Amino acid sequence: MxxxxxxxxxxxxxxxxxxxxxxxxxxxxxxxxxxxxxxxxxxxxxxxxxxxxxxxxxxxxxxxxxxxxxxxxxxxxxxxxxxxxxxxxxxxxxxxxxxxxxxxxxxxxxxxxxxxxxxxxxxxxxxxxxxxxxxxxxxxxxxxxxxxxxxxxxxxxxxxxxxxxxxxxxxxxxxxxxxxxxxxxxxxxxxxxKIRNELSTCNKDFIAFHDAFSYFADEYGLNQHTIIQSNDSHGEVTAKTLENVISKARELDIKVIFSEETVNTKTSQIIANEIGGKVLVLSPLEIVSDDDYISKMNQNLEHLKEALCRK
Ligand SMILES: [Zn+2]
The missing domain is CATH 3.40.50.1980 (Nitrogenase molybdenum iron protein domain)
Structure with missing residues (x-):
């Protein structure tokens, strides 16, 4: 120097x-x-x-x-x-x-x-x-x-x-x-x-918005699929991407498409409409929230249960 x-x-x-x-x-x-x-x-x-x-x-x-x-x-x-x-x-x-x-x-x-x-x-x-x-x-x-x-x-x-x-x-x-x-x-x-117990008997495949849940999925034996194939939620969504995600959702009989608090839900909504499903938030906990870590994780768990534990 x-x-x-x-x-x-x-x-x-x-x-x-x-x-x-x-x-x-x-x-x-x-x-x-x-x-x-x-x-x-x-x-x-x-x-x-x-x-x-x-x-x-x-x-x-x-x-x-x-x-x-x-x-x-x-x-x-x-x-x-x-x-x-x-x-x-x-x-x-x-x-x-x-x-x-x-x-x-x-x-x-x-x-x-x-x-x-x-x-x-x-x-x-x-x-x-x-x-x-x-x-x-x-x-x-x-x-x-x-x-x-x-x-x-x-x-x-x-x-x-x-x-x-x-x-x-x-x-x-x-x-x-x-x-x-x-x-x-x-x-x-x-x-x-709680997460381990409540998800243990449910389906395994879910579609997150960006690649934030690999460690979570590994821990609880789930399979993460994503709309944005990137660790960064600002990645680009193309028509081809949408097509792929829609066919993946159909193939796996997925009815919930996840979105995040900070992203426009439009992309997830388009996919959900196409498969007759709905959009829920799966938060990567990246931005400041009124809720603490444990509450946010519990909200994610509830939404995952809604997506995965259908009878
Ligand atoms: Zn991230």
């Missing part, structure tokens, strides 16, 4: 604490965070991880969510302001498996906090994105499917990884973090058992 870059970074580090007081002066949360240095400053990349961090850290941390409300995290890129905020944090909680494609830039900028990859210890499924061979995407991390949080067993792992990271950054409260994680993991275990 040349001297100029180093100076620029030093300048940023010095200027930010000052500007943050000016810019966020009226925001009580920010004032609090700059005043109370005893708390861990934790930034989470997207909503489920933000929720997990808050459950594990509670009042011992200052939790900040990076991707704004209503924004879908797949294609999201941080602004300069976001990067400045990240530079101030003690820990940045990421999903990993290439879901946060901005993380390398942060490392290049000599971020001196801890980047916590919550996918650590999880067996990764190969991404279907690779089949597209899009040149533009070749520098992105497309080595794996990032949607691990939709499998409660892996969510438990992510919660555990967060608790370990908090404990090592703040050993004094280590037991507090580990206890909170253990309690919440019990709830996730119950959720897992």
């Amino acid at each position: 040349n001297t100029q870059t180093k100076l620029a970074i030093v300048a940023i580090l010095i200027v930010i604490p000052l500007t943050s007081i000016v810019v966020y002066g009226t925001n009580t949360n920010q004032q609090f965070s700059s005043a109370d240095n005893s708390k861990l400053q934790v930034i989470s990349s997207f909503n489920p991880l933000h929720e997990f961090s808050q459950i594990v850290g509670q009042e011992k941390i200052n939790a900040i969510l990076l991707v704004p409300v209503g924004v879908e995290p797949h294609d999201w890129e941080p602004t300069i302001k976001d990067v400045q905020q990240m530079q101030k944090s003690d820990l940045i909680i990421i999903n990993g498996i290439g879901f946060e494609n901005w993380v390398d830039d942060l490392i290049d900028n000599e971020y001196d906090g801890l980047i916590v990859d919550t996918s650590k210890g999880i067996m990764v499924i190969k991404s279907t994105d690779e089949e597209h061979g899009d040149e533009e995407d070749s520098d992105h991390h497309l080595e794996g499917d990032p949607h691990i949080w939709l499998n409660p067993i892996f969510a438990i792992k992510q919660v555990g990884n967060i608790a370990l990271a908090f404990s090592s950054a703040d050993p004094e409260n280590g037991e507090f973090y580990m206890t909170n994680a253990a309690k919440y993991s019990e709830e996730l275990h119950e959720l897992d058992l």
Whole structure:
């Protein structure tokens, strides 16, 4: 790194604490965070991880969510302001498996906090994105499917990884973090058992909107088919795609076509009309919601039961 870059970074580090007081002066949360240095400053990349961090850290941390409300995290890129905020944090909680494609830039900028990859210890499924061979995407991390949080067993792992990271950054409260994680993991275990039991005797094939449910399907012995053959919900739908999905639905006697909260339901509706079925939401839990992780997963379960457990 040349001297100029180093100076620029030093300048940023010095200027930010000052500007943050000016810019966020009226925001009580920010004032609090700059005043109370005893708390861990934790930034989470997207909503489920933000929720997990808050459950594990509670009042011992200052939790900040990076991707704004209503924004879908797949294609999201941080602004300069976001990067400045990240530079101030003690820990940045990421999903990993290439879901946060901005993380390398942060490392290049000599971020001196801890980047916590919550996918650590999880067996990764190969991404279907690779089949597209899009040149533009070749520098992105497309080595794996990032949607691990939709499998409660892996969510438990992510919660555990967060608790370990908090404990090592703040050993004094280590037991507090580990206890909170253990309690919440019990709830996730119950959720897992419930899904396993309630779907065990039902049909196995479902049509999701984008490829978000591979880990979920693997865990519960289901077969995921998708409208968009991509890990990114913004993939393109062609007439040929529609045709294929319609014939797949007919072949498998599928009567429910899934959609997502953030996408236009028109595509799913066209398919549903064609097969005389209906559209329900199967949420990938990627955007901020009023409901928490467990409630959203229960809603997904209800909709899956409606799709799969017909007599
Ligand atoms: Zn996704």
